[in-house]
Each structure stands twice: as structure tokens, then as C-alpha cells.
Amino acid sequence: MPTNSILILGGYGNTGRLIASLLLQETDCRLVVAGRSLVKAEAAAATLNAQAGSPRVTAAAADAADVSSLRRAMAGCSLAVIASSTADHVAEVARAALDTRTDYLDVQFATAKVHALQRLASEIEAAGCCFITDGGFHPGLPAALVRHAAAQFDHLQRAVVASVIKEDWKRVEIGISTAEEMVRELAGYQALEYRDGAWRQARWTSLWLPQMMDFGPPFGRQYAVPMFLEEMRGLPGLYPDLEAVSFNVGGFNWFVDMLVLPLAMVAMRIAPTQALGPMARWMLWGLQRFSRPPYGTVLRLEASGKVQGQPKRFDLTLSHADGYWFTAIPVVASLLQVLDGSARRPGLWFQASIVEPQRLLHDMQRMGIEIR
Ligand SMILES: NC(=O)c1ccc[n+]([C@@H]2O[C@H](COP(=O)([O-])OP(=O)(O)OC[C@H]3O[C@@H](n4cnc5c(N)ncnc54)[C@H](OP(=O)(O)O)[C@@H]3O)[C@@H](O)[C@H]2O)c1
Missing domain, CATH: 3.40.50.720 (NAD(P)-binding Rossmann-like Domain)
Known part of the structure; x- marks a missing residue:
């Protein structure tokens, strides 16, 4: 061959x-x-x-x-x-x-x-x-982790996947086209989670008081907000007992999360063509200037359901020092x-x-x- x-x-x-x-x-x-x-x-x-x-x-x-x-x-x-x-x-x-x-x-x-x-x-x-x-x-792994979790249950009822990405952006050289792609997607992302039989907009409480997930050392408990990934859409069809499923993403750093991204969301709605370049450069600057150790990338799955009629929980944490x-x-x-x-x-x-x-x-x- x-x-x-x-x-x-x-x-x-x-x-x-x-x-x-x-x-x-x-x-x-x-x-x-x-x-x-x-x-x-x-x-x-x-x-x-x-x-x-x-x-x-x-x-x-x-x-x-x-x-x-x-x-x-x-x-x-x-x-x-x-x-x-x-x-x-x-x-x-x-x-x-x-x-x-x-x-x-x-x-x-x-x-x-x-x-x-x-x-x-x-x-x-x-x-x-x-x-x-x-x-x-992500995209790429969250729905695969849910499929892996489903094999551990007779009835998978709940699966929450969340990530934390803490990169030392100062040592990474990123092209401006890559930063523009990040801004375009993050500024327009959909905060959907599956509950009550449909993919629904996350409640405002989960955006302003996001759920805390324990990512283990060195990050401990971190907040994460729902972010819809197309790969997750078909999961409730595959596992009919699934009552809740979502992917949630942690923040970059306070400056990017609280200033750059909210501003980018507004600017990209008003004047996307003019805003894209400046927002991408500001985001890159914010990532490099305000990101702090510890660095590392973690993907966490928390799943629950039933095995032989008994409640069961299955958690998985994947990590690597470099995103x-x-x-x-x-x-x-x-x-x-x-x-x-x-x-x-x-x-x-x-x-x-x-x-x-x-x-x-x-x-x-x-x-x-x-x-x-
Ligand atoms: N799924 C995930 O988990 C995940 C995680 C990280 C990154 N990503 C994605 O991976 C992609 C690359 O990210 P990165 O951080 O590796 O970016 P990067 O370091 O900036 O590299 C981008 C590469 O794309 C090339 N490129 C840009 N425009 C091109 C064009 N028109 N034709 C051919 N090549 C072109 C660049 O070379 P030239 O500019 O010289 O052409 C460079 O080699 C991005 O789309 C990013 O969103 C996905």
C-alpha cells in the first residue's frame, strides 16, 4: 500500500x-x-x-x-x-x-x-x-466525552463539560487573522444549554452568576459560562434520557473577560467590518498583558445517571500544560x-x-x- x-x-x-x-x-x-x-x-x-x-x-x-x-x-x-x-x-x-x-x-x-x-x-x-x-x-472533544460517559450508564441523565484555558500568551506568536477569527466567534457566540427538552438560551443568572466548576489543582474552582458547540446539538437525540447537557467555557483573564469581550460584542454588532481589526489587536494585547500563571488547559466532564436502577456519577478531568x-x-x-x-x-x-x-x-x- x-x-x-x-x-x-x-x-x-x-x-x-x-x-x-x-x-x-x-x-x-x-x-x-x-x-x-x-x-x-x-x-x-x-x-x-x-x-x-x-x-x-x-x-x-x-x-x-x-x-x-x-x-x-x-x-x-x-x-x-x-x-x-x-x-x-x-x-x-x-x-x-x-x-x-x-x-x-x-x-x-x-x-x-x-x-x-x-x-x-x-x-x-x-x-x-x-x-x-x-x-x-474545543470544538473537538466535549461531545466525544459525553459519548464516552454515556457508555458508563444505562441511562445518562446529565452531562456538563467545561474548559479552562490559561495560556502564557506572551510566548505565543499569533497571526492577526487568527485573533480576528477568535473575536468574530467569541463576539457572536450562542450561550445555549440543553434543558427541558430543547436547546435554550442560558438563563441570565448563569451568565452573571456563572456556575463554578472544580477543575482540580492548580486551578481549583473557576467560573464557566455556557457556550454552544455544534457538535453537542445531536446528543439529546442519541441519548433520550438526557435531561441536561451543556458545554461551558472559563475566562481568559479579567481584562479580556470584562472589558474586551463585552465591548467586542457591541462593536461587532454596530460596525463589524471596522471593529474587527482593532478588537483583535486589543484582545491580543489584553491576552499578553494580563494573563498570569498558573498556566495549563483543562477539560472537565461531570455526568450523572443510572446503572441498574441506581444513581451513579462519572467525572473525568483531562489536562495538559500547553493548550x-x-x-x-x-x-x-x-x-x-x-x-x-x-x-x-x-x-x-x-x-x-x-x-x-x-x-x-x-x-x-x-x-x-x-x-x-
Ligand atoms: N479546535 C481547537 O481546539 C482549536 C484550538 C486552538 C486553535 N484553533 C484554531 O486553529 C487555527 C490556527 O490557530 P493558531 O493559533 O495555530 O494560528 P497561528 O499560529 O496564527 O497560525 C495560523 C496559520 O494559518 C496560516 N494562514 C493564515 N491565513 C492563511 C491563508 N489565507 N492561506 C493559507 N494559510 C493561511 C498562517 O500562515 P500565513 O499567514 O503565513 O499564511 C499560519 O501558518 C485557528 O483557526 C484557531 O481558531 C482551534
């Missing part, structure tokens, strides 16, 4: 280069690292080849806004990992993948991107391609299931819905995620 070649768009960014490094470690695939700068792609490929000890990585220039450059980069690849902050260009990227019959996995958090892909779902299936959207940490590793590891653990065919099916899927959760957790633990 020929060795797979995988394109990583954004392959020299924070997330992309860790995905590349783990793919070299976990598979025998060849990689093509791409972005708009051939010079940066070549430098990343050289570093990765030195890590691999053999020339498994090549470089390419590709712009997500330019379908023909994408088609050239994807030619000869069986899969494209979209680790670039290019949710705005999902139509071009999907078109190139369909034209070249390339499988696809993206990591961006952008509701409009999911809707754009959903409009292409029947074309994706007809082309025989496997498209996986919302890969990574970017915590994004790359689930992507590569999911790709292992795609590459061996067990999670490769034609059509459009969420990472959280196509993977087998127990193996995912096992592989993530092996790659460095701490699981308690």
Missing part, C-alpha cells in the same frame, strides 16, 4: 506545526507543510525532517483564498488538515478538496464554516470524501482512526461524533494528555 501524504495548511502555525510533529511520531505518512509563505514552510519542513531523521516533509505555498494554489498543494495527498485561521475561505478549501478527492479535517471554531460545509454535505458524500469538521480540543498540544493531540489521535479506516466514512462529520471515544482517550493519554 502506498504511504499516505497529508497536507497541513497552516503547517508552520502554532497548531499546525505540533500536528505535523505528532504525525511524524505516530504514523509513517509523508507530509506537505503549507501556508502563504514558502520561506516559512521550507524552514518548518527542514526542522521537521531533522526531527524525523529522514526527508518525509516537503513545503508548498498555498493560499486558502486561491483554489488553484490549493489544488496544486493537495494533488497527490490523500488528506488535508486545515490548521490555518481560514474559516472565511472554507468554500475555496472544500472546493479544492472535492476537486482533488482529498479527505479533509479542520480545526477552526466558526459556526458559519460548519453551516457552509453542511450545505455541501451531499456533494461530499457523493464524491466519496470523508470531511471532518470542528477538530481539536496547543491539547489541540494537536486529539487531532492526531482522531486521524489515527481515519488513517486505519475505522473512522473513515464518506460524508461530513464532527470529530467528536465520528471517533471511537475510548480509543481516542487511550491514544491521547499515550501522547501526553493527563486523564483523571
Whole structure:
């Protein structure tokens, strides 16, 4: 069987280069690292080849806004990992993948991107391609954790997932397009939680007096507010006894949470085009200026239900010192299931819905995620 070649768009960014490094470690695939700068792609490929000890990585220039450059980069690849902050260009990227019959996995958090892909779902299936959207940490893991929890119960009744992300942003170089994508999504996010038989707007009390969750040391109890993820939408249909389910997100730091995000929400409603750039730069500044240790990323699941008629509780805490590793590891653990065919099916899927959760957790633990 020929060795797979995988394109990583954004392959020299924070997330992309860790995905590349783990793919070299976990598979025998060849990689093509791409972005708009051939010079940066070549430098990343050289570093990765030195890590691999053999020339498994090549470089390419590709712009997500330019379908023909994408088609050239994807030619000869069986899969494209979209680790670039290019949710705005999902139509071009999907078109190139369909034209070249390339499988696809993206990591961006952008509701409009999911809707754009959903409009292409029947074309994706007809082309025989496997498209996986919302890969990574969150989106990417929360609904998979709920699926894992469901296997521990006869009747799963309640599942709350929450994250805390405390990154030392001073040591991270983030592109302005990435910060703009964060602002666009956070300013327009939906605070939905599932209760009383439907996805409903969170009560104002849970936004102003958010629930506290115990993330364990070193973070202890932290507040977290509901944030709707598309991957969660189908869970009540899968588990009919589910009375309450939600994903909740913790804050960045007081300055970003209390000043930048509320202002961004208003500004993005009044003048989105003019506000986006300044808000993104202000957010980056706020992240770098006000984030304080301890640093680390935690994902916590609290589930309850019944086993043989008796009430039972099941909690799980996943953590890693670095949020970017915590994004790359689930992507590569999911790709292992795609590459061996067990999670490769034609059509459009969420990472959280196509993977087998127990193996995912096992592989993530092996790659460095701490699981308690
Ligand atoms: N699901 C999750 O858990 C999760 C977690 C973290 C991040 N993310 C997402 O991952 C993405 C990358 O984040 P990051 O922090 O790694 O960003 P980053 O370090 O700023 O890297 C972004 C990469 O995208 C490339 N890029 C930007 N525009 C491009 C274009 N038009 N065509 C081709 N490449 C382009 C950049 O290269 P050039 O600018 O040189 O082209 C760079 O390599 C973002 O969408 C972010 O929201 C998801």
C-alpha cells in the first residue's frame, strides 16, 4: 500500500506545526507543510525532517483564498488538515478538496464554516470524501466525552463539560487573522444549554452568576459560562434520557473577560467590518498583558445517571500544560482512526461524533494528555 501524504495548511502555525510533529511520531505518512509563505514552510519542513531523521516533509505555498494554489498543494495527498485561521475561505478549501478527492479535517471554531460545509454535505458524500469538521480540543472533544460517559450508564441523565484555558500568551506568536477569527466567534457566540427538552438560551443568572466548576489543582474552582458547540446539538437525540447537557467555557483573564469581550460584542454588532481589526489587536494585547500563571488547559466532564436502577456519577478531568498540544493531540489521535479506516466514512462529520471515544482517550493519554 502506498504511504499516505497529508497536507497541513497552516503547517508552520502554532497548531499546525505540533500536528505535523505528532504525525511524524505516530504514523509513517509523508507530509506537505503549507501556508502563504514558502520561506516559512521550507524552514518548518527542514526542522521537521531533522526531527524525523529522514526527508518525509516537503513545503508548498498555498493560499486558502486561491483554489488553484490549493489544488496544486493537495494533488497527490490523500488528506488535508486545515490548521490555518481560514474559516472565511472554507468554500475555496472544500472546493479544492472535492476537486482533488482529498479527505479533509479542520480545526477552526466558526459556526458559519460548519453551516457552509453542511450545505455541501451531499456533494461530499457523493464524491466519496470523508470531511471532518470542528477538530481539536474545543470544538473537538466535549461531545466525544459525553459519548464516552454515556457508555458508563444505562441511562445518562446529565452531562456538563467545561474548559479552562490559561495560556502564557506572551510566548505565543499569533497571526492577526487568527485573533480576528477568535473575536468574530467569541463576539457572536450562542450561550445555549440543553434543558427541558430543547436547546435554550442560558438563563441570565448563569451568565452573571456563572456556575463554578472544580477543575482540580492548580486551578481549583473557576467560573464557566455556557457556550454552544455544534457538535453537542445531536446528543439529546442519541441519548433520550438526557435531561441536561451543556458545554461551558472559563475566562481568559479579567481584562479580556470584562472589558474586551463585552465591548467586542457591541462593536461587532454596530460596525463589524471596522471593529474587527482593532478588537483583535486589543484582545491580543489584553491576552499578553494580563494573563498570569498558573498556566495549563483543562477539560472537565461531570455526568450523572443510572446503572441498574441506581444513581451513579462519572467525572473525568483531562489536562495538559500547553493548550496547543491539547489541540494537536486529539487531532492526531482522531486521524489515527481515519488513517486505519475505522473512522473513515464518506460524508461530513464532527470529530467528536465520528471517533471511537475510548480509543481516542487511550491514544491521547499515550501522547501526553493527563486523564483523571
Ligand atoms: N479546535 C481547537 O481546539 C482549536 C484550538 C486552538 C486553535 N484553533 C484554531 O486553529 C487555527 C490556527 O490557530 P493558531 O493559533 O495555530 O494560528 P497561528 O499560529 O496564527 O497560525 C495560523 C496559520 O494559518 C496560516 N494562514 C493564515 N491565513 C492563511 C491563508 N489565507 N492561506 C493559507 N494559510 C493561511 C498562517 O500562515 P500565513 O499567514 O503565513 O499564511 C499560519 O501558518 C485557528 O483557526 C484557531 O481558531 C482551534
